[in-house]
Amino acid sequence: MCGILAVLGCSDDSQAKRVRVLELSRRLKHRGPDWSGLYQHGDCYLAHQRLAIVDPASGDQPLYNEDKKIVVTVNGEIYNHEELRRSLPNHKFRTGSDCAVIAHLYEEHGENFVDMLDGIFSFVLLDTRDNSFLVARDAIGITSLYIGWGLDGSVWIASELKGLHDECEHFESFPPGHLYSSKSGCLRRWYNPPWFSEAIPSTPYDPLVLRQAFENAVIKRLMTDVPFGVLLSGGLDSSLVASITSRYLAGTKAAKQWGAQLHSFCVGLEGSPDLKAAREVADYLGTVHHEFHFTVQDGIDAIEDVIYHIETYDVTTIRASTPMFLMSRKIKSLGVKMVISGEGSDEIFGGYLYFHKAPNKEEFYRETCRKIKALHQYDCLRANKATSAWGLEARVPFLDKEFINVAMSIDPEWKMIKPEQKRIEKWILRRAFDDEKQPYLPKHILYRQKEQFSDGVGYSWIDGLKAHADLHVNDKMMLNAAHIFPHNTPTTKEAYYYRMIFERFFPQNSARLSVPGGASVACSTATAVEWDAAWSKNLDPSGRAAIGVHNSAYEKHLVNGNLTSKIIDSMPLTNGVGTPGLTIRS
């Protein structure tokens, strides 16, 4: 990732302003430790902090078209840049950077080129010929982006809140899949896939089509000139990513430069379920596996840093971000600059445990759509900012535009969880990679059930966080919570604790509003809370609350002993009792 900051039309071209822009841009330096660039044109500033992944030697930003009339500062990776370059035969490119193509596409096609880009991106483009500008963010919001407005009439754009929150009267998260054009002065959506309207699709499930689409998504993300690896928690999603990557690595340019053996990374408290599961997958795939252990104290010591970086007070996001944040530092210290990660699968396929209670396929489908649309506030935000904090880039193949189209056009009947037919969550994805002759993963891993991320790193992690919050937030404070924090009032001491830290870093009202809230059970949207009457009474943000659901959903349908043990394995927290045969809890 890189960090971008743009100030447009601030009516101030003084040295003092330049110094201020430099200072603000520096707040995004963690995203792009390799170099910085600042372009100034009158009272417009485009700043860039670069993480060099493609063309490290010459791709410093901002980037220009041939005659330098069009300037662009980009955070992102354009996977189809070579193809796009070929579509622009009469253009001369100044660098080998994948993002250079943006300036040229604009020159050729005007504002309507954004959908041609395949990748993750946030950019600001300044056309110095008429001083107009254009801002866009990728379809799902994998890269982070914020927009703000100054009282002087300026428009501010930054990869992270911290780049602009001190200077803007109002700011908000830049909606994913949108485009801001200074000519029209407003935002419009450029991303218009069939699933967006939430109409129920009817394409039959074809395992091989799904498999192909996902393989393509992974392969195109192997475009890199620097060392890389995969985040491997040992769950289904990350294991599939690792399996495909190691299968196709051999032929790629990346392998030629950095060796054909894949590096995989896992973090956890000592003895945690993820560490064990990931080790098993890594052994099976033969990756160079790196395990990182952290202690609850390490995690707690990092919380402030995590909230500063992630820019949220959402409890599950903070819980899950912290181990990822710690791991990213270790990964970066090994010289690795890019990792491939499994985010998005649970949203697309309805992998969260509460999906068991979806009343019908229509509700199921619409919930997946809502979840995908909200990803930029949750898992995308986490994956992007937890890694970018240390100059590490996360790529998420499940959120490939093409793959989403394929996966979201399948009749959702197939996605429904049907224990009677032995279809557990994400069954269509598992089934698609169930290749007898050339197995991607051993069966028991392929059909292993979900471990919620924050539990997977070790059961005492969340308990430790709660205990720590209890020390810092007393009952009186909780009583006043609704008066102090009328918006998104924290309902637990843990939430209150995070909120205090957040407010210290980002005291503005706009900052508070940039974080989502509302009722949720085990990561559901507020609408899905209605699926079960019992839920609205017990709103625990973690995955644990849904375990009761999980249990009850299964108990009566258990048909096969083999499956039984697997289900129990995945729910060691039920009643806080260890399950026999489970080595992870001594």
Next chain:
Amino acid sequence: MCGILAVLGIADNPQGKRPRIIELSRRLRHRGPDWSGLHHHNNCYLAHERLAIVDPASGDQPLYNEDKTIVVTVNGEIYNHKELRERLKSHEFRTGSDCEVIAHLYEEYGEEFVNMLDGMFSFVLLDTRDNSFIAARDAIGITPLYIGWGLDGSIWFASEMKAISDDCERFMSFLPGHLYSSKLGGLRRWYNPPWFAEQIPSAPYEPLVLRKAFEKAVVKRLMTDVPFGVLLSGGLDSSLVASVASRYLVYSEAAQWGSQLHTFCIGLKGSPDLKAAKEVADYLGTRHHEFHFTVQEGIDALAEVIYHIETYDVTTIRASTPMFLMSRKIRALGVKVVLSGEGSDEIFGGYLYFHKAPNKEEFHQETCRKIKALHLYDCLRANKSTSAWGVEARVPFLDKEFINVAMDIDPEWKMIRPDLGRIEKWILRNAFDDEQNPYLPKHILYRQKEQFSDGVGYSWIDGLKDHANKQVTDAMLANASFVYPENTPTTKEGYYYRTIFERFFPKNAARSTVPGGPSVACSTAKAVEWDAAWSKNLDPSGRAALGVHVAAYDEAKTPAINGPSKKE
């Protein structure tokens, strides 16, 4: 490098101080981006931000002795750690880190072990058995260290001022070669080499002895488990470092990263350094990386440079900026360690003003003074400009053994004698003048000094001055002595840097950590007396000495002297 922070003897609610310590330690994270560690014991905290160079997998700090009663947070490299481990046969080591030996040495020898360490280091050691502690800094001050005092009776130590400047009532630079012991409650010097007394030595010049000593100094600095390279400006010092390193690389641990040496150079496009370095790199067959910067990029970086370097000294800032920019690029390539040529000019009297040294006694004393002040100038620059981006600079010229050898030579040999064809640093050049197996081509070996800030491109300093002239008005400068009574800036450039420094470090104590006083072309105040004309024209750059230079040579020019000409 790493970043260390220690707070000892917090009076009130030590437990509650934890988040603050973490926050302050974070200010040193650029020095150690790889991991952080914090040890809390009673009313003491030892924090560490780690740059993993030796034993990246297990050497996270703080480090402990066997029974964990002794805790130490270290920034440094101990080159003789294997040898020291050998001596501690009865001790069981927990990690492969070179710094762990410190805890064990203390256990074995008490406070008297510091001189046994060969390397660069700053550390704070806490003995939890009696809650006593010691802090020490390497001989010359290659690693930075500050000491501060809180109003609650606490003592603070930190690698950089920025970690303690807000919380201490008073703080200062920790003297190099010194040790602070809580038992004594004060500082004492542990470094006591023969040259320190500034007596005039008399050992005859032996080229091969000098060469050997320097080769050893370079070779021991090839101890690394991560990719490394050499900063190569193309001048004598860096070229010798590169030559020796590439010659011995194959035999070292560092060869795990390939036996071709990486070299790095920065300059404005077309600058003298870039050209000179390219020539040396070609000759040595290194994998050479050239970085170009623009004057605007340099100016845009100034505030950040001053924040990192923590000085308002004009020459230091001028020279730090290109080094700071280059370090970022080096780090972006994945390189974590570089060897650099600092210290040679001080040891051998390489600055142009040494031409005017009236006699060998004055010459020698000035070199001694220069070495003692290194921690405020070139060591500070080299360490902090690289550490800003998590790159570690190692400086073989400041090897303890090498300094002893070089400072033991009768200074008569160091004197600049155009009549005998001896230019600056002649004894060093001559030591590496090997006809059979040349280290460098003759014309490079005998090339004359380019002041660092000029070498990156002549328009760099002019650009800085122009920029400062736009920011600082005559009226501002006229009031300078009232606004800044201490170390009053005498130029607009000096004033400009000062305003930036004061913004980051507004306390009196911060101001006092920076040296001042009259100087010509990097001389000490004492040496300004060598020429009556100098005291009237105090320009901190090397250019002022140029008149001296040209005048000194014009009569006695020998064919050996063909440095890049710049006689305007």
